[in-house]
C-alpha cells in the first residue's frame with residue numbers, strides 16, 4: 001500500500017537542512033505536510049577577504065538542537081527516517097575524525113571551508129588551464145567554489161598543520177550522514193557535482209595526478225570516498241546510539257545518503273502534480289520545469305533524459321538530483337546575500353530598520369510596501385527606468401563562469417533617502433532576475449526547453465522577488481504548498497531510506513504539492529526587454545574597462 005492514505009496512521013520523517021546562515025529541521029508526514037519546524041543560526045567566520053569558514057562541531061550541535069525541537073511530544077515509533085541536505089562546504093578531519101584547522105591561525109574549531117569561499121583562485125586557474133576532460137562535466141570551467149581547488153590550496157598552504165594530518169575530507173552533506181551513522185560512504189550527489197566523480201567511471205586518476213593531488217590515487221581515494229551511494233539509500237544500520245542520543249531520535253532509525261541543499265530543494269518542488277492550474281507544463285515532461293533554489297545564493301536546476309553540455313553551466317551530472325535524469329545547475333553565488341548587502345550598506349538603512357521595527361515588519365516587507373507607495377500609477381518595476389545593477393559582486397558562476405567579474409550600479413544621484421534605498425533594492429532584485437534570464441537562455445541554447453519556474457528558498461518568501469522573476473523571464477512561477485521545500489526534499493530522502501516509498505520519484509510525487517502560481521505581467525514585457533538590453537551592455541562595458549586598464 002502506498003503510505004499516505006488518510007486512514008494510514010501518521011508516518012513521520014525528519015529533514016535537516018544546513019544552509020549558509022542557519023540550520024533548519026522539519027517533521028514531515030507522508031503527504032509532505034510540515035508538522036513542526038525549527039531553525040538555529042550557525043556561526044560563520046571571514047578571517048580574511050574571500051575566506052569563509054565554519055565549524056563542523058557548531059553545525060552538528062545546531063542540528064541536534066533543531067531536531068530535538070521538531071520531535072518534541074511525538075511518539076518516536078512514528079518516525080520512520082532521517083535525511084540531511086547541506087551546502088557544499090568542505091569539512092576537514094584527522095585520522096581520528098577530529099577537526100583540523102583550515103586557516104593560518106591554526107584554529108581547529110574552524111575546520112570547514114564554506115562553499116562561497118574564494119581563496120583558491122590560483123589553484124582553480126591552474127586546474128582550468130589543464131583543460132582535462134572532467135572539466136566538460138562542470139560546464140567547461142571548474143568553479144573556485146568546488147572542492148579540488150580548495151584541497152589543492154590546503155596542500156600548498158597548510159601542509160604541516162592540516163594536509164599531512166588529514167584523514168578525511170567530507171562534503172558537508174556527507175559529514176552529516178557520517179556523523180549520524182558512522183558510515184563514511186559518500187552520496188553520489190556530492191561527489192559527482194563537486195568532486196569530479198563520474199557515476200559511470202568513478203574517479204579519474206589522471207585528473208588528480210595532473211593537478212598535483214596524486215595523494216588521493218595512492219591511497220585509493222580513502223580520504224575522499226571510495227564507497228558511493230545514491231541519494232536516499234539507507235546507510236549502514238541507521239542512527240548510532242550516540243547520534244540518536246544527540247538528536248533525540250531512536251537508535252537504528254533509517255538515515256539516507258544525503259543531498260547538497262540546492263538538489264534537495266529541487267526534489268522538494270519539481271515533482272509536484274500541476275493539474276488544475278492551467279499551466280503549460282501540465283502537458284509537458286518534467287524536463288520543462290526549472291527548479292530555482294533562492295537563498296544566500298541561487299541555484300537553477302534543470303534536468304534532461306540525455307546529457308546536455310551547457311557552456312558555463314555546471315554539469316551535466318547523472319542522477320545527482322532525480323535518479324535516472326541528467327542535471328545541469330546554473331547559479332548565482334550571491335543573491336539573498338547581495339540583496340542584504342545592498343540594503344544594509346545603504347545610508348538610509350538605519351531609518352528603514354527603525355520604521356520596519358515600528359511596524360513589526362521585516363525590512364523587506366517594509367521596502368515592498370514603500371515601493372507600492374512611491375510607484376504612483378506606473379507598474380512598480382518601472383521605478384528603475386534609470387537605475388541599473390549588474391549583480392556579480394562575488395564573481396559570475398553562470399553562464400559567464402568568470403570569477404573576476406564585479407558588481408555595477410549606474411544611475412546614482414546625490415540623494416540617499418529611503419526612496420533611493422527602495423529603488424536600489426528593486427534594481428538589485430531585478431538584476432538577479434535578469435541573471436536568471438541569462439542562465440535560462442544559455443540552457444535553452446544548448447538544448448533545454450523550460451516553460452515553468454519552481455522557486456523555493458528564503459527569497460521565495462519575498463513576493464517582489466517572485467513577481468520580478470515571473471515578469472523578467474516571462475514564465476509562470478510555482479511556489480510549493482510548503483514554503484520550506486528544501487526541508488521537504490530532505491524528508492523525501494528519509495522517506496526513501498525508510499523503505500516507505502519504492503523510489504525517489506514516487507516520494508516526490510506524493511510529498512511535493514503546488515501552493516501558489518504567480519503569472520508574469522506580459523503587458524510589461526517591452527520595458528523589461530529594454531532593461532535586459534541595458535543589463536547586457538553593463539557586462540560588455542565592464543569587460544571593455546578591464547581591457548583598457550590591462551592595456552599598456
Ligand SMILES: Nc1ncnc2c1ncn2[C@@H]1O[C@H](COP(=O)(O)OP(=O)(O)O)[C@@H](O)[C@H]1O
Nearest residue numbers: 019020021295296336337364457458459461462
Ligand atoms: N521572509 C523573507 N522575505 C524576504 N527575504 C527573506 C525572507 N526570509 C529569508 N529571506 C532572505 O533569504 C536569504 C536566506 O535564505 P535561506 O534559504 O534561509 O538561505 P540559506 O539556505 O543560504 O541559509 C537571506 O538573504 C534572507 O534575507
Ligand SMILES: O=C(CO)[C@H](O)[C@H](O)COP(=O)(O)O
Nearest residue numbers: 020087088115262295296297
Ligand atoms: O553550490 C551550492 C549548491 O550546488 C551551494 O551549496 C549553494 O549555492 C549554497 O546554498 P545557499 O545559498 O542556500 O546557502
